[in-house]
Amino acid sequence: MNEHREVNVFDKDRSEINLSDSEHSLYLRPKETACLLTDLLWVELELSRMAFGWLPAVKEFETKVQLGRYGYLHNQHAKLLYERLGELPGSLNEKQGSPSITREVVERISLAPSEAAFFAGYTYAVRKLFEEYELLEERLDPILDAPTADKLRYILVDRNEMLKWLPQQVQFAATEDPVLAREITAWRNYAKAVWTNLIESLNSGNHYSPVWPQHLTGQAIGPVPMNSAWNEERFPLYKWNPAYKQSYSDPSLSPLQDSVKQMHYINATEMGAAESLCYLYYAVSEMKLEFYFDTARHLWDEVRHCEMGVRRLLQMGYKTEAFKFFKGSPGKGLKDLTQEWFPNLYAGLTMVAEPCSFIKKRKSAEHFWQFNDALSAIHCEFDMVDERMHVEFGKKWGPELYKQINDIITATEMSERARIRRIEELGEAVSLEEAKKIAKNFPGFCGLSTIELKYNQY
Ligand SMILES: [Fe+2]
Ligand SMILES: [Fe+2]
Structure with a gap:
């Protein structure tokens, strides 16, 4: 002391x-x-x-x-x-x-x-x-x-x-x-x-009592707008099609669906994840500073993943205009979001999307090496290094975020709940019991949540 x-x-x-x-x-x-x-x-x-x-x-x-x-x-x-x-x-x-x-x-x-x-x-x-x-x-x-x-x-x-x-x-x-x-x-x-x-x-x-200058007229367009600004000509937006609930399963998303190079496209869409984390970082208060240190790192990593995906697609001769992208804005003002929106978003990202993507990245890296594409393989390897850390952040801070809304939950319970929510979105279970059963088998659950890539095809 x-x-x-x-x-x-x-x-x-x-x-x-x-x-x-x-x-x-x-x-x-x-x-x-x-x-x-x-x-x-x-x-x-x-x-x-x-x-x-x-x-x-x-x-x-x-x-x-x-x-x-x-x-x-x-x-x-x-x-x-x-x-x-x-x-x-x-x-x-x-x-x-x-x-x-x-x-x-x-x-x-x-x-x-x-x-x-x-x-x-x-x-x-x-x-x-x-x-x-x-x-x-x-x-x-x-x-x-x-x-x-x-x-x-x-x-x-x-x-x-x-x-x-x-x-x-x-x-x-x-x-x-x-x-x-x-x-x-x-x-x-x-x-x-x-x-x-x-x-x-x-x-x-x-x-000191501050004397504020008169606020200038004109509507503020930031920070954290309801809908994020976006250059749709360069990065066309995907229009949700309920026929394709499984992540990345709609063939209209990308011309690379039949290739392991689809992994680069998936990386290129990660600005959506980065944007979502911006809302979380902006809105959440009364957390230890370590949470903000970790979340800033997490957020910047997602920006880097997006940047590296876009860079590799361009290097390979593809144009971003040929793909569809996603925004991460919630479509509502911060005050109109439910209390659960923030921890649910964070748990969904760190307990479902990120751990499931890990399997894909490992397999992609192996196959990129087989195709002698060292740079692409190394992309996946660095991506895995970051993702492993993000899942740890999720286990550490997810329960703390739930605690803020008086929902006391362990990391394991949070992870199970996030998987069950995802199974419900997918409409894959007729009962809670069945959803729980599916959630227990992690590779099986990920297979339902997100589509496998065609690893054998370059
Ligand atoms: Fe990422
Ligand atoms: Fe991540």
Whole structure:
């Protein structure tokens, strides 16, 4: 037990410990560094929520991929700070979540009327955040607080990458559109005024009453829209056909249905899974930070799987226009979703879709090796590495998510329930007893849930 931990960093008077404060004290005590890192951690976490929340709201595939990456990077920064905070005095009170001012500031900047306006606000926030890191870096004692300086060094590596790509999303967005150009300028100014409240508030402890600038008119198109934005010309959407309940069984989905290369198509559809996880990440609160660290990794992995699938299809000479894809948005606003939607979604993904896909990936890898397609085989091998981890995440966090809705359940029960739900969707059992019997035989269950590939055909 660390005797310093009885002091909660939130409990003390914050007026002595300020971000951006170069005048007050020349030297930072350990508890003061902890306080500043805590502020930065919550800003990073809220920015990861913003980036993931906007992934479904942007139209282009490449933009979605990049927001998946940035959501993950913000989350990784939070994780680095968290590691250091574990060594410093004070406790984080992590289940309480972000301070309300931090959450409100980032949420206000998030509610943008267009993609370009969103990126203008996001760029501003990221630039200001890195300025805070740099100011803190200057204040740290290079010997006494070298472990903190090292964490900041890792974080600051991402500065150039992020601040190169983000402004490019705005730079030419309004070249032919003066109305949009005015909107971007107005939104950037709005974001500046909102951000000022964050700095003022963090600098003055709990004694600050924020004065919010007037919210600009115009409907926010993100984050977490009811229906995700999508470029249907490049990635045509599948229209649900009840005749094909088994996953990937409709022949109109893909010209590769008779080939082991169908595995790449299946990977290419995983933006749907990534989008679903965005809603989960955005909406779920009061979980330990480790849940957000794991879920950000999970989410980014699904983005990578999609990216690698699309890349391989293009390398092989196929066009994405020849396939059908799925969105992951729920078709409802967050407030209209039932409480069970989130844990059910997560259990379905981690207890049904992911473990069942594992069998397919292993067989595909074996056959790709036989066909001397090393790159495709290695795709499947890396995919399996990630999937194994996702199933572990599912066992760890699924029961915790159910606990939030007062449904106390073990990982095994959750897994069985998710399989039974799937059997019911498929209409494969006449009674609950029969469904339970089918659910017990895992390979048999997966055979019903999702179609086998034609492994012997290249
Ligand atoms: Fe995946
Ligand atoms: Fe996965």
